[in-house]
Amino acid sequence: MATPSPAPPRLELRQLTRRLPSGERLLTVLDGVDLAVAPGESVAVLGPSGSGKSTLLALAAGLDRPTEGEVLLDGEPIHALSEDRLARLRRRKVGFVFQSFQLLGNLTARENVLLPLEIAGARDAGRRADELLAAVGLSERGHHYPSQLSGGEQQRVALARAFATRPPLLLADEPTGNLDSATGRRVLEVLAALREREGTTLVLVTHDPAVAAIADRRVHLADGRIVREERRAGGPDEPVAAGTGVEPAAAGPRVEVAGRAAGSEDRQVARARGGARE
Numbered sequence: 001m002a003t004p005s006p007a008p009p010r011l012e013l014r015q016l017t018r019r020l021p022s023g024e025r026l027l028t029v030l031d032g033v034d035l036a037v038a039p040g041e042s043v044a045v046l047g048p049s050g051s052g053k054s055t056l057l058a059l060a061a062g063l064d065r066p067t068e069g070e071v072l073l074d075g076e077p078i079h080a081l082s083e084d085r086l087a088r089l090r091r092r093k094v095g096f097v098f099q100s101f102q103l104l105g106n107l108t109a110r111e112n113v114l115l116p117l118e119i120a121g122a123r124d125a126g127r128r129a130d131e132l133l134a135a136v137g138l139s140e141r142g143h144h145y146p147s148q149l150s151g152g153e154q155q156r157v158a159l160a161r162a163f164a165t166r167p168p169l170l171l172a173d174e175p176t177g178n179l180d181s182a183t184g185r186r187v188l189e190v191l192a193a194l195r196e197r198e199g200t201t202l203v204l205v206t207h208d209p210a211v212a213a214i215a216d217r218r219v220h221l222a223d224g225r226i227v228r229e230e231r232r233a234g235g236p237d238e239p240v241a242a243g244t245g246v247e248p249a250a251a252g253p254r255v256e257v258a259g260r261a262a263g264s265e266d267r268q269v270a271r272a273r274g275g276a277r278e
Ligand code: ADP
Pocket: 020, 021, 022, 027, 029, 047, 048, 049, 050, 051, 052, 053, 054, 055, 056
């Protein structure tokens, strides 16, 4: 009998190229990017503004189509799927967090978290929404509208929404870009804790080395190409490769997340201890 082949990468980009018209000529926004992200891995894509980070994320999600190259989710090529099939695949497999939160302003925090669960026809949607609001420290704010919440609180609601349907892959585009550094750090801690608890694969795009420090691996993009890569040397507490100027994740208020009880909906929740208030 043949030995079972190893699990494919959760996300794989092969020679990914995106060109866009710019006046008379074509601008090459991404230029032959190869990247494989293993199930459960977290990868930060770093690069200056305009280096192609958001384009890479949009292509990974099937929100944009490559000019050349391939995108595979769990080994399945997605770049050639119809819009319909792509939309269904995205709902099943991909969660998003955006710099600008993107909550629906006419829905409460709880309704925002409920929405993807209801679209997916999830059983126990209410319980899952409540559990996630608790995990991001917002149990008491579920009835508030986004305009009644601070930026950090809105982004924590967006995190609860992104994790709600347990997507295997989470894509985050500058998730702390609109937040001050203390608030941003708190949001990152909540993100890291949820990711760990749920076993979610993460691709995090940022221009900020302090944000990228939460990832297992850092990929540097410049002018649409990968120019450098660093992997955490050892365990999660090891500093990153020497000479990068990147500091290990800042010590700050800790977020504790209890392990997931197998098969139990009655999970313990993340609880922020002390730390900055928004
Ligand atoms: P980043 O997220 O790293 O700041 P982007 O992926 O948003 O970079 O953009 C990379 C480059 O592609 C930039 O020069 C940007 O101006 C250009 N670009 C992005 N989207 C478009 C578009 N729809 N039309 C024309 N140029 C675009």
